[in-house]
Amino acid sequence: MANITRDFFIALSNNELLNTGAKKWGFRFGAEQFVAGTDVATVLKTVKRLNDKGIHATVDNLGEFVTEPSVSLQAKNKILHLIQEIHKQGLDCHLSIKLTQLGLDIDEAFCFENVFEIVELANQYNIFINIDTEDYAHLHQTLTILHQLLENFQNVGTVIQAYLYDAEEEMDKLANARLRLVKGAYKEGPEVAYQNKEEIDANFLRLAKKRLKGNAYTSIATHDHHIINELKQFVHDENIDSNNFEFQMLYGFRTDMQHSLASEGYDFCTYIPFGEDWYAYFMRRLAERPQNLQLIIKDKLYTKDDKLKKEPIIIASSIAALGTILYACRKKRK
Ligand code: FDA
Numbered sequence: 001m002a003n004i005t006r007d008f009f010i011a012l013s014n015n016e017l018l019n020t021g022a023k024k025w026g027f028r029f030g031a032e033q034f035v036a037g038t039d040v041a042t043v044l045k046t047v048k049r050l051n052d053k054g055i056h057a058t059v060d061n062l063g064e065f066v067t068e069p070s071v072s073l074q075a076k077n078k079i080l081h082l083i084q085e086i087h088k089q090g091l092d093c094h095l096s097i098k099l100t101q102l103g104l105d106i107d108e109a110f111c112f113e114n115v116f117e118i119v120e121l122a123n124q125y126n127i128f129i130n131i132d133t134e135d136y137a138h139l140h141q142t143l144t145i146l147h148q149l150l151e152n153f154q155n156v157g158t159v160i161q162a163y164l165y166d167a168e169e170e171m172d173k174l175a176n177a178r179l180r181l182v183k184g185a186y187k188e189g190p191e192v193a194y195q196n197k198e199e200i201d202a203n204f205l206r207l208a209k210k211r212l213k214g215n216a217y218t219s220i221a222t223h224d225h226h227i228i229n230e231l232k233q234f235v236h237d238e239n240i241d242s243n244n245f246e247f248q249m250l251y252g253f254r255t256d257m258q259h260s261l262a263s264e265g266y267d268f269c270t271y272i273p274f275g276e277d278w279y280a281y282f283m284r285r286l287a288e289r290p291q292n293l294q295l296i297i298k299d300k301l302y303t304k305d306d307k308l309k310k311e312p313i314i315i316a317s318s319i320a321a322l323g324t325i326l327y328a329c330r331k332k333r334k
Pocket of ligand 1: 131132133134159161182183184185186221222223224225248249250253254270271288289
């Protein structure tokens with residue numbers, strides 16, 4: 001059942017019609033709980049608020065699988081503006097970027113030029129750029145571009161997806177680069193990726209422990225308290241330098257745990273997505289944890305002290321609209 005729900009939301013995340021429609025609708029169905037606004041000024045206010053609590057941030061200008069060069073250029077310019085603003089405002093914040101937003105599906109050389117410009121500007125201000133990993137079909141090109149960038153810059157790194165069989169091999173090739181370790185968010189086949197949770201979790205832990213014993217900086221990105229607790233014990237037992245790693249979680253998820261890890265003295269970084277292209281990102285989060293939908297519905301219907309909100313009709317119609325879309329898409333897939 002969990003796999004069916006996961007496949008269902010992943011299919012929704014890939015639906016072009018809904019992706020385009022979502023941009024026009026603006027924020028709907030509770031996406032604002034996980035996405036910090038649509039413009040640079042708003043997201044940087046969130047960064048400032050978290051920085052004031054001792055939390056680092058990484059910001060993601062949402063958007064992926066772009067096929068129009070003008071859209072990639074627009075995204076690049078927004079990211080360059082973001083870098084200027086982070087520097088100007090003196091924020092503790094780096095950037096997470098996706099190569100399919102910056103033209104990877106259009107032309108690899110075009111994409112490389114765009115990313116080069118971003119990493120070069122960020123390098124002037126000592127700001128780190130993380131290249132997020134996407135589906136396996138784009139991984140090889142992504143890593144090729146990263147290795148080329150690393151010939152010129154040190155302020156760039158990427159993400160290792162523990163569900164992939166070749167995760168360890170790729171991680172070892174990047175032993176000196178800053179990396180984020182995640183479980184992996186896309187639907188991949190058994191020819192390239194582990195399919196069951198136990199195997200993915202075991203690989204995540206094995207890779208995390210191997211990285212933590214090395215010298216390069218590692219971001220442990222998970223909401224999984226079992227993994228976090230085991231790694232807390234591991235860094236304690238092995239005397240791992242706390243300047244060598246941080247925990248990362250997504251904005252809007254397990255906020256209490258984010259604050260408690262920071263207050264326990266661990267470096268903590270929140271991944272903050274923003275922008276109009278929120279739909280695919282939001283659907284992947286529902287795929288990972290369908291309970292997120294329950295949280296949203298509860299949040300929409302009830303106030304913090306569990307009273308029914310005043311606009312139940314508007315809220316109920318939003319939820320009914322979501323239900324209709326989900327039902328229609330489910331029928332279409334059958
Ligand atoms: P998982 O979803 O497996 O949850 C494990 C357990 O933790 C659950 O069974 C539950 O007990 C508990 N739990 C999880 N969430 C909870 C919640 N909200 N409330 C209560 N309990 C909860 N992926 C990718 O392919 N490329 C990338 O570049 C990135 N980047 C990235 C950055 C950051 C900062 C994060 C946190 C994640 C990513 N990801 C990613 C996504 C990642 O691959 C993965 O899909 C999600 O993090 C979900 O997996 P988890 O490790 O969080 O645990």
